[in-house]
Amino acid sequence: MRADADVDASRPSGPDGLVMGKDGLAALVDVLIRRGFTPVGPTVREGAIVLAELGSADELPYGWGVELEAGRYRLRERADGAAFAHAAGPQSWKPFLHPPRVREWTADRVAGELVVTAERVAPPRYAFLGVRPCDLRAIAVQDRVLTGGAYRDPGYAGRRSGALLIVVECTEPGATCFCVSMGTGPATGPGYDLVMTEVVDADRHRFWVRSGSREGAEILAELPARPADPETRRTARAGVAAAADRMGRSMPETDLRELMARTLDAPRWDDVAGRCLTCGNCTMVCPTCFCTTTEDVTDLTGDHAERWSLWDSCFDLDFSNLHGGPVRASARSRYRQWLTHKLGTWYDQFGSSGCVGCGRCIVWCPVGIDITEEAAALHDWTRSGQPTPEPS
Amino acid sequence: MSTVAPPLPYHVAGTWEETDDTRSIELVPAGAELPPFAPGQFAMIYAFGVGEVPISVSSLRGAHGGLVYTVRAVGAVSSALHRLRPGDTVGLRGPYGTGWDLDAAAGHDVLVVAGGIGLAPLRPVIQEVLGRPDAYGRLAVLAGARTPADLIYRDQFAGWGESAWVAVTVDRSGPRWRGAVGVVTALLDDLDPHPGRTHALVCGPEVMMRHTARDLVARGLAPHRVQVSLERNMRCGTGHCGHCQLGPLLLCRDGPVVGYDRAARLLLVREM
Ligand SMILES: Cc1cc2nc3c(=O)[nH]c(=O)nc-3n(C[C@H](O)[C@H](O)[C@H](O)COP(=O)(O)OP(=O)(O)OC[C@H]3O[C@@H](n4cnc5c(N)ncnc54)[C@H](O)[C@@H]3O)c2cc1C
Numbered sequence: 001m002r003a004d005a006d007v008d009a010s011r012p013s014g015p016d017g018l019v020m021g022k023d024g025l026a027a028l029v030d031v032l033i034r035r036g037f038t039p040v041g042p043t044v045r046e047g048a049i050v051l052a053e054l055g056s057a058d059e060l061p062y063g064w065g066v067e068l069e070a071g072r073y074r075l076r077e078r079a080d081g082a083a084f085a086h087a088a089g090p091q092s093w094k095p096f097l098h099p100p101r102v103r104e105w106t107a108d109r110v111a112g113e114l115v116v117t118a119e120r121v122a123p124p125r126y127a128f129l130g131v132r133p134c135d136l137r138a139i140a141v142q143d144r145v146l147t148g149g150a151y152r153d154p155g156y157a158g159r160r161s162g163a164l165l166i167v168v169e170c171t172e173p174g175a176t177c178f179c180v181s182m183g184t185g186p187a188t189g190p191g192y193d194l195v196m197t198e199v200v201d202a203d204r205h206r207f208w209v210r211s212g213s214r215e216g217a218e219i220l221a222e223l224p225a226r227p228a229d230p231e232t233r234r235t236a237r238a239g240v241a242a243a244a245d246r247m248g249r250s251m252p253e254t255d256l257r258e259l260m261a262r263t264l265d266a267p268r269w270d271d272v273a274g275r276c277l278t279c280g281n282c283t284m285v286c287p288t289c290f291c292t293t294t295e296d297v298t299d300l301t302g303d304h305a306e307r308w309s310l311w312d313s314c315f316d317l318d319f320s321n322l323h324g325g326p327v328r329a330s331a332r333s334r335y336r337q338w339l340t341h342k343l344g345t346w347y348d349q350f351g352s353s354g355c356v357g358c359g360r361c362i363v364w365c366p367v368g369i370d371i372t373e374e375a376a377a378l379h380d381w382t383r384s385g386q387p388t389p390e391p392s
Numbered sequence: 393m394s395t396v397a398p399p400l401p402y403h404v405a406g407t408w409e410e411t412d413d414t415r416s417i418e419l420v421p422a423g424a425e426l427p428p429f430a431p432g433q434f435a436m437i438y439a440f441g442v443g444e445v446p447i448s449v450s451s452l453r454g455a456h457g458g459l460v461y462t463v464r465a466v467g468a469v470s471s472a473l474h475r476l477r478p479g480d481t482v483g484l485r486g487p488y489g490t491g492w493d494l495d496a497a498a499g500h501d502v503l504v505v506a507g508g509i510g511l512a513p514l515r516p517v518i519q520e521v522l523g524r525p526d527a528y529g530r531l532a533v534l535a536g537a538r539t540p541a542d543l544i545y546r547d548q549f550a551g552w553g554e555s556a557w558v559a560v561t562v563d564r565s566g567p568r569w570r571g572a573v574g575v576v577t578a579l580l581d582d583l584d585p586h587p588g589r590t591h592a593l594v595c596g597p598e599v600m601m602r603h604t605a606r607d608l609v610a611r612g613l614a615p616h617r618v619q620v621s622l623e624r625n626m627r628c629g630t631g632h633c634g635h636c637q638l639g640p641l642l643l644c645r646d647g648p649v650v651g652y653d654r655a656a657r658l659l660l661v662r663e664m
């Protein structure tokens with residue numbers, strides 16, 4: 001903490017927050033590095049805005065936006081130089097907190113005895129810069145799954161507990177976004193350390209910053225920021241409110257959980273099965289999909305074995321293997337499993353929706369299957385005079 | 393809440409054949425011990441370098457005071473468990489899952505209905521009820537298997553029969569078989585369980601459980617008085633891998649034992 005900090009660093013910054021320019025963002029990345037964090041944020045690589053380790057704020061995607069559509073992703077240059085005027089990219093924060101491959105433990109045969117050793121690598125302390133409100137909710141959803149039950153996943157818990165979350169509210173939603181339907185954005189919910197709203201005017205590029213934790217407040221106190229003026233706050237709020245009115249997609253206005261329970265026999269599942277390639281892309285890009293499988297390997301001596309945990313997908317045939325065959329053999333049953341889990345049974349299992357409305361599954365589906373369109377079709381079916389058994 | 397821990401080393405105290413494709417192993421802790429298992433709960437058993445599989449405890453106290461597991465060889469890990477010899481070491485995690493609700497069964501006639509290897513998770517129930525006769529009403533054990541040679545624990549039937557109603561049936565008869573031939577539900581006619589007094593615990597192939605539970609409900613048992621032990625693929629046992637979903641249930645957490653009042657609807661949906 002700086003000796004000349006003029007803000008009480010022990011307290012969150014209050015609703016009025018501070019305002020800073022691009023120099024503030026540059027200072028933020030420096031402060032994070034100085035404090036021992038590994039900053040991760042959006043940057044342009046190979047035609048996409050990806051999340052990667054940042055050496056400085058210069059690497060942020062200033063002046064880049066994205067065009068999103070079902071099965072399509074394209075970068076677009078922006079004249080205003082905004083850093084965060086882009087919606088969800090191909091990755092979420094999931095690969096950092098819940099990596100695709102994790103070693104869980106090793107087993108060694110020592111003098112005829114089995115010695116099992118839990119994996120204990122100190123994870124990096126990540127600072128996630130530019131977490132979208134939908135993704136903040138997705139992290140909370142995964143927290144619940146991996147640490148909120150009777151058992152805590154130690155690896156996830158370790159990576160997560162050290163992570164600093166810096167949210168940037170959305171002012172530029174993509175055509176595939178539907179956070180308003182899912183109640184996750186474009187304004188942030190709780191759980192952040194810092195939240196920023198980017199404001200770009202004709203001549204001023206600035207960030208309205210509030211802290212949500214003690215650590216966030218301490219970091220904010222080190223930045224070249226001053227109390228936010230009413231005009232900045234008003235403009236920032238208006239930008240977020242306008243984004244809510246410009247959502248690219250929306251879910252049908254009905255109880256989605258009940259819709260899923262009522263439509264298990266709908267013909268629409270056959271229709272979507274005719275298009276779905278069961279490639280599992282949607283599960284890989286989804287920020288809440290958490291399923292894993294295990295892999296056991298031995299080295300050449302045969303006395304050293306390792307247990308790995310790998311991302312898995314409910315679209316994989318092996319996923320439901322039992323008695324010489326998968327329980328869910330048809331594409332219909334696998335797509336239905338995915339969608340009903342996301343929108344329905346997730347509530348039963350983990351107390352919330354499994355979908356946060358980020359739109360990634362729509363963008364990265366090679367055949368452009370759209371979760372909102374499928375839900376709408378199921379909803380239409382229930383209203384078309386079809387028998388709708390009570391979900392009881 | 394506890395943190396997922398890697399398996400604890402357990403020694404093989406004994407191993408013996410049950411049928412051509414099924415063996416039992418008794419495991420005793422090599423050092424630290426897992427919390428006690430309840431009937432119907434399962435362990436993740438790790439065969440060194442090969443993998444880990446969910447296996448129900450089939451006796452809480454073997455000849456050496458250890459935990460007994462009965463394993464049918466169907467693939468890589470179960471076959472590796474068959475190759476174990478006394479003194480070998482495996483890794484063990486658990487206990488996981490709901491277990492049979494024996495509190496609900498207390499004071500009732502207990503009806504155990506098993507198909508094939510499904511008798512394994514029910515044997516601790518039989519042992520519990522026989523060991524505490526005052527706590528329960530009458531015990532009946534109905535067991536089915538494909539052929540007489542596929543019946544596990546056959547040597548124990550006579551002992552159970554001294555204090556319980558034991559009836560056995562096979563799909564296909566064999567030499568010197570004088571017992572019943574047919575589905576296990578046919579054994580219910582002779583028993584004629586009292587619907588108001590009976591609590592049924594059922595484990596076997598899913599079709600068998602569906603038919604048995606439906607039959608019992610038709611005979612007047614309340615669906616919540618019929619417990620079934622369901623099976624799905626499981627990788628972790630701790631509710632994190634997502635494989636054991638059956639609609640709203642995570643079977644490693646909300647099961648494997650589930651009341652038929654909850655299970656009935658789920659078992660009707662194809663490919664759920
Ligand atoms: C809660 C629970 C309790 C169980 N209790 C017992 C028990 O007491 N005794 C026992 O013998 N088995 C039990 N099983 C089944 C046992 O876990 C599987 O047989 C085992 O996982 C197969 O693993 P494998 O590596 O030997 O076979 P794999 O090499 O994984 O598979 C070989 C073949 O078996 C099939 N298979 C895969 N998983 C299962 C499965 N869960 N059940 C049946 N076939 C499967 C595969 O589709 C494949 O055809 C239980 C399963 C669960 C979920």
Ligand code: SF4
Nearest residue numbers: 286355356358359361
């Ligand atoms: S289901 Fe699709 S829209 Fe919903 S959170 Fe997952 S990737 Fe995003």
Ligand code: SF4
Nearest residue numbers: 276277279280282365
């Ligand atoms: S919905 Fe699309 S992304 Fe998901 S498995 Fe089917 S084809 Fe792949």
